[in-house]
Amino acid sequence: MLDLIIRGGQVVTPGGVGAWDVGVDGERIVAVAQPGSLPASSARVLDATGKLVVPGGIDPHTHLAHPIMSHPDEPGITLGPEDDSRGMAFGGTTTYIDFCYVRPGTDIPTALEQRAARWKANSHVDYAFHITLCGALDLRIFEQIPDAIAEGFPTFKVFTTNVLPPHPKRQTNRLDYGRIQFAMEKAAPRGGLIVVHGEDEDLVQFNYERFRAEGRTDGTNMHLVHTNLSELLAFRRTVALARAMRAAVYFVHTSAREGVEAIREARGLGLPVYGETLHQYACFNAEYYKTPRGFCSHTYPSLKFPEDQAALWDGLVRDGLSTLATDEYPTSLALKLRGTRIDDVTGGNVGAEARMGIAYSEGVVKRGMSLDRFVDITSANAARIFGLYPKKGAIAPGSDADLVLIDPGLHKTLTRDDFHVTDYSPWEGWEVSGWPVTTLLRGKLIADHGKLLGTPLDGQLVKRKIETAVLERPVC
Numbered sequence: 001m002l003d004l005i006i007r008g009g010q011v012v013t014p015g016g017v018g019a020w021d022v023g024v025d026g027e028r029i030v031a032v033a034q035p036g037s038l039p040a041s042s043a044r045v046l047d048a049t050g051k052l053v054v055p056g057g058i059d060p061h062t063h064l065a066h067p068i069m070s071h072p073d074e075p076g077i078t079l080g081p082e083d084d085s086r087g088m089a090f091g092g093t094t095t096y097i098d099f100c101y102v103r104p105g106t107d108i109p110t111a112l113e114q115r116a117a118r119w120k121a122n123s124h125v126d127y128a129f130h131i132t133l134c135g136a137l138d139l140r141i142f143e144q145i146p147d148a149i150a151e152g153f154p155t156f157k158v159f160t161t162n163v164l165p166p167h168p169k170r171q172t173n174r175l176d177y178g179r180i181q182f183a184m185e186k187a188a189p190r191g192g193l194i195v196v197h198g199e200d201e202d203l204v205q206f207n208y209e210r211f212r213a214e215g216r217t218d219g220t221n222m223h224l225v226h227t228n229l230s231e232l233l234a235f236r237r238t239v240a241l242a243r244a245m246r247a248a249v250y251f252v253h254t255s256a257r258e259g260v261e262a263i264r265e266a267r268g269l270g271l272p273v274y275g276e277t278l279h280q281y282a283c284f285n286a287e288y289y290k291t292p293r294g295f296c297s298h299t300y301p302s303l304k305f306p307e308d309q310a311a312l313w314d315g316l317v318r319d320g321l322s323t324l325a326t327d328e329y330p331t332s333l334a335l336k337l338r339g340t341r342i343d344d345v346t347g348g349n350v351g352a353e354a355r356m357g358i359a360y361s362e363g364v365v366k367r368g369m370s371l372d373r374f375v376d377i378t379s380a381n382a383a384r385i386f387g388l389y390p391k392k393g394a395i396a397p398g399s400d401a402d403l404v405l406i407d408p409g410l411h412k413t414l415t416r417d418d419f420h421v422t423d424y425s426p427w428e429g430w431e432v433s434g435w436p437v438t439t440l441l442r443g444k445l446i447a448d449h450g451k452l453l454g455t456p457l458d459g460q461l462v463k464r465k466i467e468t469a470v471l472e473r474p475v476c
């Protein structure tokens with residue numbers, strides 16, 4: 001028996017794009033069939049005529065309910081899952097992966113328990129957590145890695161830089177390369193993957209010192225502090241380490257041509273290396289910092305140059321980069337624009353709601369990205385790399401009925417009214433062709449044509465297990 005039939009759409013499946021009907025029973029897809037062939041007697045019918053039907057988006061990089069330390073004397077916190085995931089429901093993202101920070105003084109199980117408690121009954125869509133290993137962690141913490149993997153948390157985030165300059169009230173993010181090696185040693189043989197924020201700490205901190213000494217502290221210099229060269233050095237050093245440790249790595253927010261090249265070269269050697277970029281890195285460059293709302297699009301490391309944007313698009317459309325994420329960091333506009341100096345600009349992005357639509361409009365419509373590739377970079381690849389596939393990221397029998405209808409005939413200039421998280425979006429004013437109009441989470445309609453139908457009780461924590469092939473060679 002079917003509960004729901006989605007009829008009349010162009011459906012993007014792992015086997016290609018076609019006119020199919022999708023049958024849903026309960027929370028799962030049970031059939032992808034010839035048009036009109038599913039028994040409709042007792043099922044609800046959702047008419048998808050003229051629409052694209054794609055798997056619910058997966059954003060593998062968000063920081064919700066996360067401390068903001070750009071002004072250490074006035075610490076803040078980003079909006080929580082109950083607020084940001086509302087935008088995801090509207091924008092067609094049905095799963096996201098946030099971070100569980102493990103700092104000296106706590107341990108992995110305790111940190112996971114606290115994070116899961118904060119999220120419970122507070123997310124409109126499904127979620128998971130990467131475990132972030134920060135600072136001078138006691139070595140016994142690394143002995144907890146195998147258990148975490150077995151419990152369904154197989155991804156470990158590390159920073160190769162503190163990102164910001166030292167401050168007595170700022171906790172350090174950086175994990176030294178010895179500890180990164182130790183994390184790889186513990187994770188790799190047991191099915192774990194290392195997620196890397198790759199910047200060269202020496203160069204970044206030296207640049208802060210030098211730019212302060214030279215009085216060049218204006219935030220429009222961010223890309224000269226967090227440089228292309230810093231990304232090159234950190235990515236290549238990390239790849240060399242991962243290769244020696246037989247570890248799989250995923251680089252978050254690749255921002256520079258040099259980063260794409262390092263990832264491509266490693267993948268060319270058959271190494272399990274994956275790269276993510278962000279839609280704001282692909283769509284904005286450092287010139288934008290000079291505009292009145294320029295810091296709305298700042299995310300660490302930094303916006304770069306037009307040739308870097310070209311390399312990122314080439315990596316997304318063709319090959320080399322695997323995922324498009326957000327580095328989601330939802331705040332008010334006032335908070336986002338509070339800092340104007342190289343050492344106090346607020347990082348991160350409010351972009352999860354726009355991610356699917358921007359990827360479609362800028363990728364598929366403007367740059368000829370195939371629909372299969374669109375699904376790969378917005379959903380399927382994140383599912384594969386992070387151990388959610390094929391439960392998530394596929395329109396196939398047995399998969400969760402996480403589905404998004406995109407209306408390719410919708411042309412509009414985005415305004416504040418298109419967004420539902422905070423008092424601004426960096427994407428206001430963008431002209432788009434095509435936009436998500438309907439979102440289903442495990443068979444439930446959670447957003448439809450501008451109406452929110454879901455609640456924060458809908459989202460569930462998803463446990464994960466990464467396929468062995470993903471950890472052995474670059475599969476996507």
Ligand SMILES: [Zn+2]
Nearest residue numbers: 061063252327
């Ligand atoms: Zn981040």
